[in-house]
Amino acid sequence: MARVVVDVMPKPEILDPQGKAVLGALPRLGFDLVTDVRQGKRFELQVDGEITDEVLAEIEKVAETLLSNPVIEDFEVHVEEHSVAEVAHEAGRA
Amino acid sequence: MRVGVVTFPGSLDDVDARRAVTIGGNEAVALWHGDDDLRGVDAVVLPGGFSYGDYLRCGAISRFAPVMTSVVDAAGKGMPVLGICNGFQILCESHLLPGALIRNDHRKFVCRDQRLRIERVDTPWTSAYAAGAEVTIVLKNGEGGFVADQPTLDRLEGEGRVVARYLDHNPNGSLRDIAGISNERGNVVGLMPHPEHAVEDLTGPGTDGLGFFTSLVEKAFA
Numbered sequence: 001m002a003r004v005v006v007d008v009m010p011k012p013e014i015l016d017p018q019g020k021a022v023l024g025a026l027p028r029l030g031f032d033l034v035t036d037v038r039q040g041k042r043f044e045l046q047v048d049g050e051i052t053d054e055v056l057a058e059i060e061k062v063a064e065t066l067l068s069n070p071v072i073e074d075f076e077v078h079v080e081e082h083s084v085a086e087v088a089h090e091a092g093r094a
Numbered sequence: 095m096r097v098g099v100v101t102f103p104g105s106l107d108d109v110d111a112r113r114a115v116t117i118g119g120n121e122a123v124a125l126w127h128g129d130d131d132l133r134g135v136d137a138v139v140l141p142g143g144f145s146y147g148d149y150l151r152c153g154a155i156s157r158f159a160p161v162m163t164s165v166v167d168a169a170g171k172g173m174p175v176l177g178i179c180n181g182f183q184i185l186c187e188s189h190l191l192p193g194a195l196i197r198n199d200h201r202k203f204v205c206r207d208q209r210l211r212i213e214r215v216d217t218p219w220t221s222a223y224a225a226g227a228e229v230t231i232v233l234k235n236g237e238g239g240f241v242a243d244q245p246t247l248d249r250l251e252g253e254g255r256v257v258a259r260y261l262d263h264n265p266n267g268s269l270r271d272i273a274g275i276s277n278e279r280g281n282v283v284g285l286m287p288h289p290e291h292a293v294e295d296l297t298g299p300g301t302d303g304l305g306f307f308t309s310l311v312e313k314a315f316a
Binding site: 010014015017018020021066067069071072 | 150151154193199201241242243
């Protein structure tokens with residue numbers, strides 16, 4: 001079964017206090033390589049039937065209308081054959 | 095005037111807002127998020143709190159509550175609408191006001207008596223104030239940083255739509271110290287500080303917030 005994934009990220013010019021908080025915690029834990037962190041959101045949307053262009057167009061609309069706020073966020077839509085949760089589940093069974 | 099105050103799941107300040115409406119000389123009418131009937135009110139207040147738990151983004155889910163369809167429609171026809179704190183966030187998410195509110199730049203919740211300058215006084219919510227009046231009103235928010243792109247900020251300033259600005263100290267990283275804005279017509283006002291908590295001497299820093307609730311009466315009798 002295919003799922004559609006929507007990734008939402010704060011626009012580059014928008015301050016991301018959560019990302020900054022994560023970045024600030026890293027050196028305290030001894031991780032010195034990371035120079036910047038931006039925190040976003042990932043949505044996994046399950047859809048009945050095949051992922052057609054119409055389905056993707058509708059998901060774009062969902063992302064634009066509800067999942068993101070275009071004033072402060074950008075989004076990307078892509079199709080994934082297996083969700084992360086499923087892969088983890090399969091790995092657990094193997 | 096009959097002033098509706100909407101209760102969303104997670105609203106905190108709806109009761110205080112209704113109380114402030116009454117103290118301001120108007121009749122408070124409780125409105126429910128799931129009901130698209132505005133019960134014949136003359137104005138609407140969207141109160142503070144954490145509607146829908148702030149899930150997804152502050153105000154993002156509330157925007158699609160049945161009552162908001164009626165509020166957006168009435169606002170378009172000129173009905174006075176005041177959004178306080180979470181209500182301001184809902185107005186931005188509803189596109190009744192431009193911009194957005196993001197997490198405070200210092201990442202901490204802020205709760206303080208905040209000095210403000212009231213800059214736009216030709217709105218139904220601020221006509222009781224003198225232009226440039228400096229007031230102290232309670233501020234409490236976690237996501238109160240007002241942001242918009244430069245052209246939008248320039249337009250807000252140019253059209254005189256900044257209703258209130260922070261004085262002394264920018265408490266949340268809001269661009270250009272903006273504490274409140276209005277739509278072009280002035281009937282829709284969004285404000286991050288809480289005037290409904292500054293209407294009685296017994297509690298809060300004073301009664302400087304009362305003007306937001308008495309302005310409607312003055313407007314009605316003007």
